[in-house]
Amino acid sequence: MAQNEDTPQGLAFAVTAYVLWGFLPLYMKLLSHIPPAEVVAHRVIWSVPIAGALLFFLGRTDSIKQALTSPKTLLMGCITAALISLNWGIYVWSITSGHALDAALGYYINPLFSVFLGAVLLGERLTKLQLAAIALAAAAVVVLTLDTGSLPWAAIGMFLTWGLYAFFKKSLPIGPNQGFLLEVLILTPPALAYLAWLGPSNHFAATSYDTWLLLGCGIVTAVPLIIYANGAKLLRLSTIAVLQYIAPTMIFLIGVFVFDEPFGQARMIAFPMIWAALVLYSVALFRNLRAQKATP
Numbered sequence: 412m413a414q415n416e417d418t419p420q421g422l423a424f425a426v427t428a429y430v431l432w433g434f435l436p437l438y439m440k441l442l443s444h445i446p447p448a449e450v451v452a453h454r455v456i457w458s459v460p461i462a463g464a465l466l467f468f469l470g471r472t473d474s475i476k477q478a479l480t481s482p483k484t485l486l487m488g489c490i491t492a493a494l495i496s497l498n499w500g501i502y503v504w505s506i507t508s509g510h511a512l513d514a515a516l517g518y519y520i521n522p523l524f525s526v527f528l529g530a531v532l533l534g535e536r537l538t539k540l541q542l543a544a545i546a547l548a549a550a551a552v553v554v555l556t557l558d559t560g561s562l563p564w565a566a567i568g569m570f571l572t573w574g575l576y577a578f579f580k581k582s583l584p585i586g587p588n589q590g591f592l593l594e595v596l597i598l599t600p601p602a603l604a605y606l607a608w609l610g611p612s613n614h615f616a617a618t619s620y621d622t623w624l625l626l627g628c629g630i631v632t633a634v635p636l637i638i639y640a641n642g643a644k645l646l647r648l649s650t651i652a653v654l655q656y657i658a659p660t661m662i663f664l665i666g667v668f669v670f671d672e673p674f675g676q677a678r679m680i681a682f683p684m685i686w687a688a689l690v691l692y693s694v695a696l697f698r699n700l701r702a703q704k705a706t707p
Contacts, residue, residue, distance in 0.1 A: 421645025425654050428639035431631070433661025436506045436514070438631050440670065441624055443507040445614045450507075450628060451499045452602035453615065455595050457629025462592040465637060474585045478593050484584060485597075491579050492594040498572035499632075505565045511666030512678065516555075517569025518659035519685045522652065523548045523692055524574040532578070540695035547688035551681040558677030587640035591633070652696050656689065 442450050466472050478484040505514040523545050529535040537545070555563045583590045606613050614621045643651055663682070666672045 417647055417650050418645040421642045422650070424638050424642025425646055425651065426657065428635045428642060429654055429657035430661070431635040431638070432658040433665075435631060435635075436511050436662055436665050437669070438624075438627070439503055439506040442503070442628075445507075445621065445625075447500050447503040447507060448605065449609065449614060450503045450625070451496060452605050453625040454499055454628040454632045455496070455598040455602040456606075457626055458595045458633040459592070459599055459629075461629050461633040462588065462595060462637070466588060466592055469588075471586070471589060474589045475592055475596075478585055478589065479596075484593075487579060487582050488590070488593045488597055491576055491583060491590070492597040494572050494576035494579065495594055496598055498569065498576060501565055501568040501572065505569070509670065509672060510565050511662055511670055512672050512674070513563055513565035514569055515659040515663040515666060516563060516682070516685065517566040517573070518662065519656070519682075519689060520548050520552075520566065521570040521573050522655065523688060524570045525577060526692065528574055528578050538695050538699070540691045540698070544688040544691040544695065547684050547691070551684040551688070554681045554684070555677055558675070587643075588637060591636055591640070595633075647700075653693060 439450070463472075466475065478488065501517075502514055505511060505517075526535075526537065526541050527545055530537050552563060552567070555566075580587075580590060583593070585593065606615070615625050616622050646654075667674050
């Protein structure tokens, strides 16, 4: 049942998850010497025991058994698993190769892309404020493209994969925690095959430092997702919409002040345009929710 009011527990869960995601670049930067594909493989493999233990503790393993025997659910799980693995790969590459600001940009644009998807795929009518927000975001991408001579592919890849992942995730007929376990279970065979193919060049067990970092990938991947999934059920949509800006803002600040990534004139123009677009998006969202509440 949807939660119509915010709860302190839900707020604590959601803020914790977004703050953990905001600090994640600091951890991923420690893995800069390891290829992104290898990092993603370990994110998948070591997430399985954590997600599995949670469902076992909650007594919700039956739905996983049913999902694994349902061709339709498995197919949809394969789609969402492919999208989340691509998103993780782009994210890890962005952070470890000095493009954290592109990752932040992608996450900022994501809610606007979700609104666009709703209009294109679901026939939802866009308000003038929503149209203006999408136009501002598109203009910001144009500014960055003109400055560098190429599209900001990392940012585009981030919001495309995450937006489509969220869209198709709604079609999974199981809960978010069960869905996450299903996805990492689907991804585990190719992840193990890739690590086996790497052979001696696999960084796992090469040094104790690398081993512990790669083992930790499961914790930093699964824990925030599980915390968020439980918090989202205890908050209003409008609250979640505002809180989702925490993570990209932290990534942005870390990229500029910790990683010392260049913040040139084009970004000084593009990022305020994105922030203005998000203000318009938020205003449109609150108006829509207020109108729905006023309708008997």
